[in-house]
Amino acid sequence: MATKRSEKASSKEAETKSKELKDSEIFASCSFSSLGLQVSLCDQLRERMGFEVPTLVQAQAIPVILSGRHVLVNAATGTGKTVAYLAPIIHHLQGDQPRVQRSDGTFALVLVPTRELCMQVYEILQKLLHRFHWIVPGYITGGENRSKEKARLRKGISILVATPGRLLDHLKNTTSFLHTNLRWIIFDEADRILELGFGKEIKEILDLLGSRKKGHVGKENDDSYNSKPQRQNVLLSATLNEKVNHLAKISLENPVMIGLDDKKIQPVLSFKGLGSNVNDEFEYPVKSTSSSIGDFRVPDQLVQRYVKVPCGSRLAVLLSILKHLFERGTSQKIVVFFSTCDAVDFHYYLLSAFKFSAHSQPDEELRQMLVRCKTFRLHGNMKQEDRRTTFQAFKTEKLSLLLSTDIAARGLDFPEVRFIIQYDSPGEATEYVHRVGRTARLGERGDSLLFLQPVEMDYLLDLEKHGISLTEYPLLKVLDSFPLYNEKNYVKKVLTLEFHPWVLLVQKALESFILSEPTIKNLAKNAFCSWVRAYTAHRGELKRIFMLKKLHLGHVAKSFALKEQPSLVGQSFQKQTKKRKRDEKQRGLSKKRKFVRKT
Numbered sequence: 064m065a066t067k068r069s070e071k072a073s074s075k076e077a078e079t080k081s082k083e084l085k086d087s088e089i090f091a092s093c094s095f096s097s098l099g100l101q102v103s104l105c106d107q108l109r110e111r112m113g114f115e116v117p118t119l120v121q122a123q124a125i126p127v128i129l130s131g132r133h134v135l136v137n138a139a140t141g142t143g144k145t146v147a148y149l150a151p152i153i154h155h156l157q158g159d160q161p162r163v164q165r166s167d168g169t170f171a172l173v174l175v176p177t178r179e180l181c182m183q184v185y186e187i188l189q190k191l192l193h194r195f196h197w198i199v200p201g202y203i204t205g206g207e208n209r210s211k212e213k214a215r216l217r218k219g220i221s222i223l224v225a226t227p228g229r230l231l232d233h234l235k236n237t238t239s240f241l242h243t244n245l246r247w248i249i250f251d252e253a254d255r256i257l258e259l260g261f262g263k264e265i266k267e268i269l270d271l272l273g274s275r276k277k278g279h280v281g282k283e284n285d286d287s288y289n290s291k292p293q294r295q296n297v298l299l300s301a302t303l304n305e306k307v308n309h310l311a312k313i314s315l316e317n318p319v320m321i322g323l324d325d326k327k328i329q330p331v332l333s334f335k336g337l338g339s340n341v342n343d344e345f346e347y348p349v350k351s352t353s354s355s356i357g358d359f360r361v362p363d364q365l366v367q368r369y370v371k372v373p374c375g376s377r378l379a380v381l382l383s384i385l386k387h388l389f390e391r392g393t394s395q396k397i398v399v400f401f402s403t404c405d406a407v408d409f410h411y412y413l414l415s416a417f418k419f420s421a422h423s424q425p426d427e428e429l430r431q432m433l434v435r436c437k438t439f440r441l442h443g444n445m446k447q448e449d450r451r452t453t454f455q456a457f458k459t460e461k462l463s464l465l466l467s468t469d470i471a472a473r474g475l476d477f478p479e480v481r482f483i484i485q486y487d488s489p490g491e492a493t494e495y496v497h498r499v500g501r502t503a504r505l506g507e508r509g510d511s512l513l514f515l516q517p518v519e520m521d522y523l524l525d526l527e528k529h530g531i532s533l534t535e536y537p538l539l540k541v542l543d544s545f546p547l548y549n550e551k552n553y554v555k556k557v558l559t560l561e562f563h564p565w566v567l568l569v570q571k572a573l574e575s576f577i578l579s580e581p582t583i584k585n586l587a588k589n590a591f592c593s594w595v596r597a598y599t600a601h602r603g604e605l606k607r608i609f610m611l612k613k614l615h616l617g618h619v620a621k622s623f624a625l626k627e628q629p630s631l632v633g634q635s636f637q638k639q640t641k642k643r644k645r646d647e648k649q650r651g652l653s654k655k656r657k658f659v660r661k662t
């Protein structure tokens with residue numbers, strides 16, 4: 064009895080020690096007030112947000128941002144970058160005498176890549192500003208009512224969160240939008256803003272705000288440039304690349320770098336980034352990440368695994384893993400990433416309706432939902448209202464599944480997500496890092512699983528170049544754990560996955576289900592076509608790994624539970640491609656831009 068008690072005590076001790084260790088890797092051993100923040104703001108952080116002490120990145124960034132220097136912050140996902148830039152802005156604005164007023168217009172601008180991130184930052188701002196009611200937060204974003212936004216801008220928004228396209232629209236067309244007092248421009252998830260093809264908009268925004276660096280736009284001779292209030296620009300991301308370096312170059316004056324390791328620091332950079340030319344190269348000595356080869360920051364406690372699945376079995380395996388995870392975890396939140404909006408729609412409707420029985424000839428009443436959990440979807444083709452509802456609902460649900468495009472990959476902070484599945488490859492390693500970053504936030508535990516086909520295994524080498532290594536997921540063990548009834552020829556030891564009786568049974572059930580559901584079958588066809596298109600859109604080095612001609616289109620169709628020959632589906636694909644090209648021509652959009660923005 065005494066031994067048991069002492070065992071229990073020592074395991075508790077070990078747990079406490081490991082928590083202390085974990086905390087020391089995430090949190091700083093100082094207080095918010097010791098960083099120079101005003102006392103009532105520190106109270107607000109503690110009482111409203113529950114933040115007792117700053118995270119390490121906050122402890123590093125807050126004093127520097129308070130000092131007014133331009134800053135480039137590189138820190139792992141989920142380490143508290145949002146408060147790192149919001150707190151110093153609020154500190155300064157709340158102390159201004161006379162008090163700032165709505166009629167003074169906008170003092171701080173936070174640029175973010177997606178509408179959801181816009182909402183998230185705005186909600187944090189609302190909480191932080193509760194005591195400082197004279198500082199007004201606001202947001203403007205695509206998909207919202209323009210005239211309502213105009214009215215809000217006319218009244219005055221002190222701290223404005225915005226997506227680039229809509230901001231540019233208002234800068235050009237809303238004359239009552241007052242921004243002459245602008246003191247801060249923040250680029251949150253800077254690299255993503257640029258990857259989405261907003262580079263041109265950003266340059267225009269910087270020009271319109273008179274905030275492009277001297278020597279780059281000739282604005283220094285412009286009166287508005289010289290007479291503008293002192294401006295501070297801050298760029299943040301967990302992954303920095305040459306595009307961010309270019310943005311840093313045109314927007315940051317002698318910046319302080321935060322979170323960059325010595326081994327990643329280069330004395331002078333000379334990149335040809337997005338839209339840059341020879342004159343656009345860095346001239347000042349700057350510490351930064353190397354462009355393509357360099358370690359990305361992934362939370363240490365994240366367990367990263369991959370699963371090798373032949374194309375035709377992908378769907379059956381995905382559903383089986385989800386079933387396994389939801390049956391195992393009583394309170395489990397999972398996000399699955401897909402490459403296209405159509406794929407999200409198809410899997411969402413499939414998962415919401417697909418019933419299954421492990422009997423080979425089941426009666427109707429034996430069939431049950433294969434994956435039992437609340438399912439949500441999120442992608443850029445959904446109505447704004449639906450996107451907002453999903454975003455809020457998935458935050459509060461306990462046992463739930465979110466199917467999403469990369470729209471949810473950046474910055475979104477859904478509490479208690481325990482598992483990330485990358486069903487379609489993320490492409491660039493940066494996207495891998497941000498997708499997995501939706502779990503294991505702020506020292507919490509988390510798992511990630513990357514689906515790869517046998518022909519795609521070189522992708523692991525690509526990730527390794529960035530210091531990311533994955534171990535294999537015990538798939539056969541999981542599949543063997545499912546019970547099968549009346550199944551003839553069931554041999555426990557199965558050598559290849561495609562012939563695993565469980566996978567065969569699920570696949571067969573999926574295919575008959577699709578045959579009986581014409582609406583879902585159509586979704587499957589659309590998803591197939593978009594998937595193929597997305598697969599061919601990989602760029603650079605990745606083109607060598609993700610080659611459509613290495614795949615059997617019949618197997619790809621099987622992964623959408625389609626029995627049709629690929630040529631049948633191929634016709635509709637060609638039709639879709641032609642239509643897309645026609646639309647693009649009409650709208651004058653470049654191919655690449657159209658594709659990347661539709662996530």
Ligand SMILES: Nc1ncnc2c1ncn2[C@@H]1O[C@H](COP(=O)(O)OP(=O)(O)OP(=O)(O)O)[C@@H](O)[C@H]1O
Pocket residue numbers: 113114115116117118121138139140141142143144145146300301473474475476500504505
């Ligand atoms: N000092 C703190 N104490 C406790 N929790 C904190 C603190 N600062 C931030 N958090 C919480 O940590 C989580 C992650 O914060 P945040 O979303 O700002 O991270 P991030 O670094 O911007 O992540 P990403 O790179 O994914 O955008 C949030 O839930 C936030 O509320």
